[in-house]
Amino acid sequence: MAKSLVIAIVDDDEGVRASLASLVRSVGYEAQAYESGMDFLRQAPGDDPACMIADVQMPVITGDELQAQLVAAGRHFPIIFMTAFPSETVRQRVMAAGAHCYLGKPSSGDEIIRCLEDALAGNGPQ
Amino acid sequence: MSRTGLRSLSAVLAFAVFLVDVLTPLEGAVAVLYIVAILLAAKTNRRDDTIVAAAGCIALTVTAYLVSHDLRTIASPALRVLVSLAAIGITTLLALQNHAATKRLAAQARLLNLSHDMIFVRDRGGVITFWNKTAEQVYGWSAEEVVGQLADALLQTRYPDRREVIEANLVGTGRWEGRVQQRTKDGAALTVDARWALQHDRLGKPVGVLETHTDVTDRVAAHSALVRSEQRYRRMFDASRIGVVEEDWSELRTALQSLDAAGASLRDHLARYPDFVRHARRLAAITDVNPALQKMAGANDASTFIENVDLLLGENDRSFLGALIAFAEGEPFYEGETELVRLDGRKVPVLFTITFPSGPDGDRNVLAFVVDITERRQAQDALLAAQAELAHAARVATLGELSASIAHEVNQPLAAIVTSGEAGLRWLRRDVPDLKEVAATIVHVVAQGRRAGEVVARIRTFLKKAPAQQDSLDIAEIIQEAALLVARELANDDVVLTVETKPGLRPIRGDRIQLQQVLVNLLVNAGQAMSDQRGSRTVMLRASAIDAERLAITVQDSGPGIRPDDMPHLFDPFFTTKRGGMGMGLAICRTTVEAHGGQLSAESTPGAGATFRLTLPYSQEHTRS
Numbered sequence: 018m019a020k021s022l023v024i025a026i027v028d029d030d031e032g033v034r035a036s037l038a039s040l041v042r043s044v045g046y047e048a049q050a051y052e053s054g055m056d057f058l059r060q061a062p063g064d065d066p067a068c069m070i071a072d073v074q075m076p077v078i079t080g081d082e083l084q085a086q087l088v089a090a091g092r093h094f095p096i097i098f099m100t101a102f103p104s105e106t107v108r109q110r111v112m113a114a115g116a117h118c119y120l121g122k123p124s125s126g127d128e129i130i131r132c133l134e135d136a137l138a139g140n141g142p143q
Numbered sequence: 144m145s146r147t148g149l150r151s152l153s154a155v156l157a158f159a160v161f162l163v164d165v166l167t168p169l170e171g172a173v174a175v176l177y178i179v180a181i182l183l184a185a186k187t188n189r190r191d192d193t194i195v196a197a198a199g200c201i202a203l204t205v206t207a208y209l210v211s212h213d214l215r216t217i218a219s220p221a222l223r224v225l226v227s228l229a230a231i232g233i234t235t236l237l238a239l240q241n242h243a244a245t246k247r248l249a250a251q252a253r254l255l256n257l258s259h260d261m262i263f264v265r266d267r268g269g270v271i272t273f274w275n276k277t278a279e280q281v282y283g284w285s286a287e288e289v290v291g292q293l294a295d296a297l298l299q300t301r302y303p304d305r306r307e308v309i310e311a312n313l314v315g316t317g318r319w320e321g322r323v324q325q326r327t328k329d330g331a332a333l334t335v336d337a338r339w340a341l342q343h344d345r346l347g348k349p350v351g352v353l354e355t356h357t358d359v360t361d362r363v364a365a366h367s368a369l370v371r372s373e374q375r376y377r378r379m380f381d382a383s384r385i386g387v388v389e390e391d392w393s394e395l396r397t398a399l400q401s402l403d404a405a406g407a408s409l410r411d412h413l414a415r416y417p418d419f420v421r422h423a424r425r426l427a428a429i430t431d432v433n434p435a436l437q438k439m440a441g442a443n444d445a446s447t448f449i450e451n452v453d454l455l456l457g458e459n460d461r462s463f464l465g466a467l468i469a470f471a472e473g474e475p476f477y478e479g480e481t482e483l484v485r486l487d488g489r490k491v492p493v494l495f496t497i498t499f500p501s502g503p504d505g506d507r508n509v510l511a512f513v514v515d516i517t518e519r520r521q522a523q524d525a526l527l528a529a530q531a532e533l534a535h536a537a538r539v540a541t542l543g544e545l546s547a548s549i550a551h552e553v554n555q556p557l558a559a560i561v562t563s564g565e566a567g568l569r570w571l572r573r574d575v576p577d578l579k580e581v582a583a584t585i586v587h588v589v590a591q592g593r594r595a596g597e598v599v600a601r602i603r604t605f606l607k608k609a610p611a612q613q614d615s616l617d618i619a620e621i622i623q624e625a626a627l628l629v630a631r632e633l634a635n636d637d638v639v640l641t642v643e644t645k646p647g648l649r650p651i652r653g654d655r656i657q658l659q660q661v662l663v664n665l666l667v668n669a670g671q672a673m674s675d676q677r678g679s680r681t682v683m684l685r686a687s688a689i690d691a692e693r694l695a696i697t698v699q700d701s702g703p704g705i706r707p708d709d710m711p712h713l714f715d716p717f718f719t720t721k722r723g724g725m726g727m728g729l730a731i732c733r734t735t736v737e738a739h740g741g742q743l744s745a746e747s748t749p750g751a752g753a754t755f756r757l758t759l760p761y762s763q764e765h766t767r768s
Contacts (some may be wrong), residue, residue, distance in 0.1 A: 019489070030559070036561075036562035036566060039567075040565060101551050101558070125565075126568075126569070
């Protein structure tokens with residue numbers, strides 16, 4: 018098995034965070050869970066993950082704000098957004114800023130993994 | 144000269160004549176001079192004085208003759224004595240006659256003085272010759288002051304016609320009557336009813352005028368005050384923007400008295416026999432209506448209404464009953480609200496006060512004041528509708544927020560469950576299943592499932608225990624407002640709504656708007672249930688106490704009723720029998736009522752209408768306080 022890739026998971030909901038981590042690990046990646054955007058910025062200032070799965074609605078800074086900060090800091094890695102309140106406006110905004118996927122909650126595990134693998138394979142956003 | 148003076152002078156004169164007669168040799172009827180003594184005595188106006196003087200003079204004459212002459216020769220002296228005696232006799236008779244006449248006149252003058260009218264006599268030239276006591280009192284001048292004066296000049300009399308015409312009239316007919324203006328000594332103006340009579344002498348020649356004057360100043364002032372008051376009333380009646388109806392309820396009084404029921408028993412009687420109330424409406428006669436009311440009723444003149452109030456009041460009027468009871472119980476007035484039926488059949492909402500004057504003629508002078516409140520009613524309706532809309536909007540907004548939050552709260556554990564499940568499957572399907580990870584995911588699924596359940600339970604408790612407001616509410620007010628809100632809609636569908644709220648219902652606790660909307664919903668449903676129905680469409684809303692803890696409100700319609708098949712689903716969400724209905728109304732109503740600690744149920748006999756019954760507990764705080 019190749020050196021496992023690190024997938025960052027940013028979600029304020031502990032249940033969602035844990036289940037996503039388990040899912041990511043079940044397909045052989047390493048999962049790093051963060052309970053907020055600030056948490057991620059603080060704990061992983063230099064190491065970019067291979068990919069990030071982030072919630073949109075989060076306290077303090079939302080998923081799309083986190084994306085904007087990362088872009089502003091020149092940190093480019095694929096981000097998969099997940100939200101309980103899909104909105105076309107937000108979708109267009111985050112996709113335009115380079116997000117890889119914009120998924121509703123709940124989404125099927127297959128869908129998430131397909132997105133993840135696509136992102137890691139370096140395919141363009143979908 | 145005093146009476147005693149006159150008597151003494153008369154006596155002295157008689158004695159002087161006697162001495163001259165006896166002592167002087169004068170030949171002639173010296174005794175004739177006794178006449179002067181008698182006339183002086185007559186001046187005392189005493190009949191007895193005249194008679195005594197006459198008797199004295201006769202005695203002196205005879206004595207003088209006997210002293211001066213003997214009886215044997217009857218010659219000229221005797222003749223002279225006889226002449227003298229005759230003169231004395233005639234004079235006495237005339238004096239006595241004159242005395243009687245004077246006495247009669249004095250009696251007449253006393254009578255004239257007793258009169259309450261001012262009476263005076265003037266001659267043809269207008270000079271006053273008699274002036275009675277009342278004239279002295281009213282005009283202010285004494286008789287001495289005015290006798291000899293010109294009446295017209297003294298009293299500054301102003302006549303209704305030219306003076307010559309009046310005088311000609313008087314001479315022609317012997318009488319004149321009219322109203323004149325005069326002034327008193329103090330200068331006060333008097334209005335006087337004058338009655339004049341021409342007085343004639345024995346030959347029929349007019350000699351004077353007897354003027355009898357009645358002071359009518361006060362009467363005229365009172366009358367003109369009355370006229371002014373009547374004119375003021377007329378002006379108000381004609382120009383007021385308030386409708387005024389003059390009514391005669393005297394027949395109604397008779398009808399009520401024949402009922403032989405009073406007080407509480409009268410109310411019962413009237414409630415039990417609506418036919419009497421109907422009959423009574425026809426007995427309340429209208430005598431006049433003012434222009435404002437004619438306009439309100441769309442009529443061109445008052446004559447259209449000169450019948451009874453039955454024409455003006457609508458079929459469903461309930462205010463007349465109240466007025467009738469107030470009238471029977473001797474209340475001075477009654478205020479109410481009703482609908483006035485225009486001639487074209489349209490109805491005008493009005494506020495009225497009806498006054499029942501006391502006094503003997505009161506029943507004939509019943510006045511009703513009527514104000515058109517169409518605009519006010521519209522404004523009120525609009526306000527209530529706006530309030531209801533606002534409340535609805537607020538509720539929808541709350542519901543939106545609530546559903547967003549529910550979605551989020553429930554979605555998170557659901558998402559976690561799905562993801563964990565799928566992760567578990569993947570751990571399981573690995574070449575070497577990692578059972579430890581599988582177990583971890585299953586533990587996770589169970590935990591998140593529990594979490595979702597808790598979220599739902601939390602929301603349910605929240606909804607159950609939290610009607611938006613918890614105010615102490617007067618149910619009668621809520622019913623009144625709800626009835627107002629639907630009044631227009633029901634009226635448009637020719638539905639007659641009757642509200643019967645038992646007085647003195649204790650307050651309940653809850654959300655005014657929510658409960659109002661439950662009632663509005665039930666009332667509108669009731670109206671709509673009858674939309675295809677011909678004949679009478681009635682909705683009856685009753686509110687009364689069930690026991691010490693609860694009250695009940697029933698909404699009963701006269702529609703086709705509820706099909707037995709529909710009955711079990713009536714309160715199910717999304718169940719509807721209405722075209723385009725959402726089927727949420729009754730479901731929400733029931734939830735709302737239950738959230739207030741009450742119950743909502745329905746019963747129906749197909750063909751005989753439906754009845755929705757809701758119960759609500761009284762406010763507990765109120766019970767304790």
